[in-house]
Amino acid sequence: MSASFDPSAAAAPGSGIFGLPHSPEEAHVVLIPVPFEATTSYGGGTSDGPQAVLEASRQVDLFDVETGRPYTRGISMLPEPAQWREWNTRAKERAVPIVEAGGIDPTQPELLAAAEEVNGLCSRLHEAVYQTAKEWLDKGKRVAAVGGDHSISYGIIRAHAEKYPGLGVLHLDAHADLRDAYEGFTWSHASIMHNVAERLPGVASLVQVAIRDMSEDEHRYIENSGGRVRAWFDSELQRQRFDGVPWNRQVDEILKPLPQHVYLSFDIDGLDPTLCPHTGTPVPGGLSFPEAVALVAGVVRSGRTIVGFDLTEVAPDPEGGEWDGNVGARLLYKMIGWMLKSERP
Numbered sequence: 333m334s335a336s337f338d339p340s341a342a343a344a345p346g347s348g349i350f351g352l353p354h355s356p357e358e359a360h361v362v363l364i365p366v367p368f369e370a371t372t373s374y375g376g377g378t379s380d381g382p383q384a385v386l387e388a389s390r391q392v393d394l395f396d397v398e399t400g401r402p403y404t405r406g407i408s409m410l411p412e413p414a415q416w417r418e419w420n421t422r423a424k425e426r427a428v429p430i431v432e433a434g435g436i437d438p439t440q441p442e443l444l445a446a447a448e449e450v451n452g453l454c455s456r457l458h459e460a461v462y463q464t465a466k467e468w469l470d471k472g473k474r475v476a477a478v479g480g481d482h483s484i485s486y487g488i489i490r491a492h493a494e495k496y497p498g499l500g501v502l503h504l505d506a507h508a509d510l511r512d513a514y515e516g517f518t519w520s521h522a523s524i525m526h527n528v529a530e531r532l533p534g535v536a537s538l539v540q541v542a543i544r545d546m547s548e549d550e551h552r553y554i555e556n557s558g559g560r561v562r563a564w565f566d567s568e569l570q571r572q573r574f575d576g577v578p579w580n581r582q583v584d585e586i587l588k589p590l591p592q593h594v595y596l597s598f599d600i601d602g603l604d605p606t607l608c609p610h611t612g613t614p615v616p617g618g619l620s621f622p623e624a625v626a627l628v629a630g631v632v633r634s635g636r637t638i639v640g641f642d643l644t645e646v647a648p649d650p651e652g653g654e655w656d657g658n659v660g661a662r663l664l665y666k667m668i669g670w671m672l673k674s675e676r677p
Contacts, residue, residue: 343390349409351390359406362468366480367412370423371520377647379420382478384648384657392665399669423453436516447516454519461487469495479644481521482599492595492640493534500537500590504602506615508546510553537589542566542602544617562589566617583630596641607659610647628670638671
């Protein structure tokens with residue numbers, strides 16, 4: 333880092349993530365922006381999440397009372413690939429009639445053709461994210477992704493599961509995301525954890541937190557997983573809270589099924605929706621900001637190592653408000669800080 337860089341000064345317009353000057357080669361933490369929301373089935377806007385987080389991040393103070401000075405290790409966000417944005421535009425366009433019809437109809441070949449194209453574009457996106465993550469992991473970086481809808485997590489989780497076989501995924505979300513090919517989309521945001529569980533044998537365990545919206549089939553999938561998937565439903569967490577169980581003690585129990593290496597997959601709608609009002613599928617309930625940070629901190633307190641993460645479903649206010657991006661940027665910095673603290677000598 334340049335000796336002239338002042339971490340207490342205002343960030344320069346157009347500067348890097350959190351106003352930092354690092355190139356990806358210089359940084360220890362490399363962030364992949366993924367502007368993709370092809371299968372969004374309710375509210376939209378998450379493809380603009382990475383840019384909203386980037387802009388809001390320049391207002392985040394770099395000293396953190398919990399994690400110290402994570403910026404000194406170097407943090408850099410890659411440029412958004414224009415091709416990924418083009419894939420998103422085309423896939424969203426082709427997905428509209430399918431979503432409006434409530435899913436594919438085998439008697440309508442035009443919908444089948446549209447679904448096939450959307451699934452193909454999603455597959456290309458996942459492969460590109462996987463290759464990008466693998467490239468930077470192979471260079472010894474810590475790698476994270478910023479979405480985009482939650483479907484974008486597949487490629488980066490795949491890269492981490494290959495590098496760290498036996499990986500555990502800690503999944504914060506309002507939704508279980510265990511549906512099979514939702515609305516005819518193999519790579520739906522509502523199917524991300526089903527695809528992870530079914531297609532990535534390198535993921536040994538999946539621990540879900542704050543789940544409060546799911547289908548009966550998803551609940552059955554959890555029950556039939558043999559313990560590989562453990563869901564902590566929001567209602568269960570709230571009941572314990574009402575009975576006076578301290579949050580950190582709940583966190584200790586939540587983390588027990590996880591192995592040494594942990595990947596965080598955080599959908600912003602796992603938080604109380606007052607913190608993310610424009611996310612695509614907000615659900616009442618969820619964690620407060622301090623509770624979410626304490627959950628991440630608990631991973632480190634337990635002696636486990638956070639090897640990577642994604643933060644998805646941040647959607648900026650269409651009226652220009654910056655609250656969603658602000659919360660997303662601050663959660664991102666906390667996740668980076670605790671990830672770096674988990675790198676013990």
